[in-house]
Amino acid sequence: xxxxxxxxxxxxxxxxxxxxxxxxxxxxxxxxxxxxxxxxxxxxxxxxxxxxxxxxxxxxxxxxxxxxxxxxxxxxxxxxxxxxxxxxxxxxxxxxxxxxxxxxxxxxxxxxxxxxxxxxxxxxxxxxxxxxxxxxxxxxxxxxxxxxxxxxxxxxxxxxxxxxxxxxxxxxxxxxxxxxxxxxxxxxxxxxxxxxxxxxxxxxxxxxxxxxxxxxxxxxxxxxxxxxxxxxxxxxxxx
Ligand code: 6PG
Numbered sequence: 323x324x325x326x327x328x329x330x331x332x333x334x335x336x337x338x339x340x341x342x343x344x345x346x347x348x349x350x351x352x353x354x355x356x357x358x359x360x361x362x363x364x365x366x367x368x369x370x371x372x373x374x375x376x377x378x379x380x381x382x383x384x385x386x387x388x389x390x391x392x393x394x395x396x397x398x399x400x401x402x403x404x405x406x407x408x409x410x411x412x413x414x415x416x417x418x419x420x421x422x423x424x425x426x427x428x429x430x431x432x433x434x435x436x437x438x439x440x441x442x443x444x445x446x447x448x449x450x451x452x453x454x455x456x457x458x459x460x461x462x463x464x465x466x467x468x469x470x471x472x473x474x475x476x477x478x479x480x481x482x483x484x485x486x487x488x489x490x491x492x493x494x495x496x497x498x499x500x501x502x503x504x505x506x507x508x509x510x511x512x513x514x515x516x517x518x519x520x521x522x523x524x525x526x527x528x529x530x531x532x533x534x535x536x537x538x539x540x541x542x543x544x545x546x547x548x549x550x551x552x553x554x555x556x557x558x559x560x561x
Contacts, residue, residue, distance in 0.1 A: 325535065325549075326533065326534060326535060327532070327533045327534075327535070327545070327548045327549065328533050328534075329554075330533075330548045330549075330551055330554060330555055331518075331529075331533070331548070331554060331555045331556075331557045332554045332555070332556050332557065333557045333559060334556060334557065334558050334559065335559050335560065335561075336558070336559070336560045337560065337561075338560055339376050339521060339560055340376060341560070342376075342377070342519070342521070342558050342559070342560045343376035343377040343379070343380045344380050345558065346377045346380075346381075346459070346517065346519060346558045347377055347380035347381040347383075347384055348384070349515075349517070349556070350366065350381055350384075350457050350459065350515075350517070351381060351384035351385075351386055353366075353456050353457040353514065353515045354366060354386055354391055354456060354457065355386050356456075357452075357456040357514075358386065358387050358390050358391075361452065362390065363390045363391075363392070363452045364390060364391045364392070364452065364456045365391070365392040365393075365394075365451045365452040365453065365454075365455045365456050366391060366392070366393050366394075366455060366456060366457050366458075366459075367393075367394050367395060367396045367455050367457075367458045367459070367505065367509075367510075367513070368393065368394075368395055368396060368409075368413060368417070368459050369395070369396045369397065369409075369459055369460055369461035369468075369469070369519070370395060370396075370397065370398065370399070370409025370412050370413075370461075371409075371461050371463075373461050373519055373520070373521055374412075374416075374459065374461060374519060375412070375416050377459070377519060378412070378413065378416035378417040379416050379417075379419075381417055381422070382416065382417050382418070382419045382420055382421075382422040383420065383422075384422075385421070388421050388422045388423075388424045388425045389424040389425070389426075391425045391426065392425070392426045392427075392428065392451045392452060393413065393417065393418075393425045393426065393427045393428070394427070394428040394429075394430065394448070394451065395409050395410065395413065395429070395430050396458060396459075396460060396469045396504070396505050396510070397409070397430070397469045397470040397493075397502055397503065397504040397505065398410060398429070398430035398431050398502065398503050398504075399431075399498075399499060399500050399501075399502055400431060400436065400437050400500050400501040400502060400503065401431065401500055402431065402433065403429070403431070407499065407500065408431065409430075410427075410429035410430070410431055413427065413429075414427070428447055428448070428451065430444060430490070430503045431503070432444070436492070436501060437492035437501055437502070437503040438492050440503070441488075441490060441491075441492070444489075444490045444503065445488070445489055445490060448489045448490065448505075448509070449489070453509070453512070454509070454512035454513055454514055455509065455512070455513045455514065456513075456514050456515065457513065457514065457515045457516075457517065458509075458510055458513035458515070458516050458517070459517045459518075459519060460510070460516070460517065460518045460519070460544075460547070460555075461518070461519055461520070462518060462520050462525055462528065462529065462544050463497070464524055464525065464528060465497055465528075466528050466531075466532055466537075466541065466542035466543055466544050466545070467495075467497070467543050467544070468518070468543055468544045468547060469481075469504045469505055469510065469543075470493040470495075470498060470502035470503070470504035471493075471504065471507075471543035471544075471546070471547075472493060472495030472496075472497055472498045472502075472543070473495070473497070473540060473541050473542075473543065474495050474496050474497070475493045475494065475495035475498065476492075476493065476494045476495065477491045477492060477493050478493070478495075478540065478543065479540075480506070481493065481504060481506045481507060482506075482507050482539055482543060482546045483506075483507065484507050484508060484511060484550045485508075486506050486507070486508060488506050489505060489506060489508070489509050490503055490504065490505055490506065491503070491504060491506055492504075507546065507547065507550065510547065511547070511550055511551055511552070513553075514553075515553070515556070516551060516553060516555045516556065517555070517556045517557075517558060518544075518555050518556070518557045518558070519558045519559075520557065520558075520559050521559065521560050522560075522561070523561055525559075526559055526561075528542070528544075529544065529557070532544045532545040532548065533545075533548065
């Protein structure tokens with residue numbers, strides 16, 4: 323029987339995007355402050371796409387020692403920062419502003435023709451961040467993908483392998499647009515705090531289907547994250 327994964331999430335519901343963004347920013351800022359207090363440094367991995375803009379803006383106004391915070395992405399489209407599709411450009415425009423501009427940002431795109439050519443550099447640069455991540459904020463697509471774990475992705479099985487030694491992998495998939503680079507499952511699972519930001523009834527329904535066990539990890543990759551995670555995933559949702 324397929325296990326019901328409902329116990330793997332803690333649902334936080336908000337009336338609108340602004341309240342959600344503020345609450346999520348406060349929670350993540352608290353994680354970062356606690357990390358700085360305990361270990362002297364903090365690390366954060368963020369998702370791109372459209373949903374996290376307000377959250378990033380709100381996070382940028384949180385008072386904390388930004389110079390001690392390392393920020394990177396959960397995944398990136400293989401485009402330069404001049405592209406409107408660049409997640410790094412999104413982080414620069416919405417998070418790395420004001421005091422938050424002093425955060426140490428590690429983009430995942432390199433000016434190389436394909437993500438494969440950047441893997442060794444990215445592995446080295448990620449290994450230099452304070453690990454595990456103090457907080458990881460995931461998003462989710464209507465197809466159940468999270469990070470760049472796309473159904474039909476060419477490296478999906480390896481990226482979702484909880485024992486893979488790779489921290490990053492390239493991904494190409496029918497719904498992904500351009501080639502991608504993505505963190506693999508292990509660094510996401512190792513996070514001290516794991517958040518999932520989803521907005522709208524459609525995404526909630528996708529999450530419910532994944533939680534109840536409809537389909538497998540290949541068709542609902544978010545399901546694999548929930549299957550293997552040891553800590554409750556804080557789901558921040560608004561209708
Ligand atoms: C990306 C992502 C991706 C994203 C979802 C949701 O670069 O596309 O990081 O995993 O979180 O696709 O995207 P939206 O917020 O745009 O719906």
